[in-house]
Amino acid sequence: MSNYDQALRVLEQARRPGDLRIHPNDAVEALAQAGLLMPEPPEPDALDRKGWPHWKLHGYGPHKDTIHVEYLAGGVYINSPACYMSAHPKDAAALARVIHAAAYYPKGWTQA
Known part of the structure; x- marks a missing residue:
C-alpha cells in the first residue's frame, strides 16, 4: 500500500x-x-562564522565516526572519514529519502 x-x-x-x-x-x-508525518528536522548543532548551519552525527557506523553535514552557499556537503560528498539541496533531499527508506525498509518507513 x-x-x-x-x-x-x-x-x-x-x-x-x-x-x-x-x-x-x-x-x-x-x-x-499513523506515522505518516515526517518528524521535525533536527536543529543545527552550530553556525559557522558566516551563519551557515551544520550538524554532527556522532557514533555513526561500526567505527563510531562523526559525520559532518553542512549547508554552504546553496549546496549540501557531507563529510565523514569514509567519504566526502556535496550535492544540490534537491539532490541531497532525494538522497535523504533513499537513506531513510533503506534504514526502515524491513518495517516500512512509518515505523520510524
Whole structure:
C-alpha cells in the first residue's frame, strides 16, 4: 500500500460519523498517529562564522565516526572519514529519502 493510499484510509477512518469532511486538526492528528508525518528536522548543532548551519552525527557506523553535514552557499556537503560528498539541496533531499527508506525498509518507513 502506498503512503497516499494509507493516508486516505487513515483519514477516512478518522472522519466523524455523519460528517462529510474531516476537521483539519483531526486529520493532522490521525496522520501523525499513523506515522505518516515526517518528524521535525533536527536543529543545527552550530553556525559557522558566516551563519551557515551544520550538524554532527556522532557514533555513526561500526567505527563510531562523526559525520559532518553542512549547508554552504546553496549546496549540501557531507563529510565523514569514509567519504566526502556535496550535492544540490534537491539532490541531497532525494538522497535523504533513499537513506531513510533503506534504514526502515524491513518495517516500512512509518515505523520510524
